[in-house]
Amino acid sequence: MEKRVNQIKQQLSAHNYKLTPQREATVRVLLENEEEHLSAEDVYLLVKEKAPEIGLATVYRTLELLSDLQIIHKLNFGDGVTRYEFRAEGAEHHHHHLICMNCGTVDEIMEDLLGPIEERVEKEYDFQIIDHRLTFHGICHRCKSQGVDVKKLVGSKVT
Template sequence: MNPITNISQQFAAQNYKLTPQREAIVKVLLDNEEEHLSVEEVYMRVKSSYPHLGLATVYRTLELLCELHIVEKMNFGDGVARYDLRDCDHAHMHHHLICNVCGRLEEIKDDWLLELEQRLEAEYGFSVTDHRLDFKGTYNTCKRSGCKGEKERKAVS
């Protein structure tokens, strides 16, 4: 199914309308899925199509998308809220590898926690409805090259 059609149906199921402005915001997220955009980044990209669209509208739309479980609001430790589309084909959010040195972010689409969820259900009677896991560390290439991370570069500047 077309992602926009699917999202439109999710809006309608909750008695909301996917307006052209909201659709433009969703398209920006779809077109930039790998980038985990902030509110400001979404705003700058959608502004070319809708120059009169305000930052507050983008913010409210992203918050609504979070409420409808279409996107996930995330923070990767840099103090910036970022938005990530939820994958309709998976019950849970994907996971992330975050390098402490270079800041590179990589997604893990496989759900490695299914066995743990089943164990939680069996042992504790707890049914997991969602989870998110971020792994923070350092890539071997960053260790070997001695590259400085964003934090260290800013401190040196």
């Protein structure tokens, strides 16, 4: 973890920002929960355990700064809550997500499934793609194995 904290410190420094104790506490919470997709409130509550003096506005500002510097990604899974995750080092693109509409679980697809489509779009539309995001909404294997009725969950549109 110390290596990642130092890398983030260098990234901040390259843009004339300092890794203040409040920012460091926020970064450490994100690193400790790297497998999760935490909301700002989640981050705040976890940071507050370690740094009781920190305010919600400070956490929001830190998350915005880290997002602006592309150290973390903002994610929106369609539920009105912004979540955050670290940008994968050296990754050309963002990975993809599977979101269970029943239990809310978020699973990740680490491979880039859209490479061939990107190439086609760039060629046919003369459009240079910088990044893309893909989110699948459905029912996870855990809920399916428990007999969740997909039709009741999403209405009569599912066959």
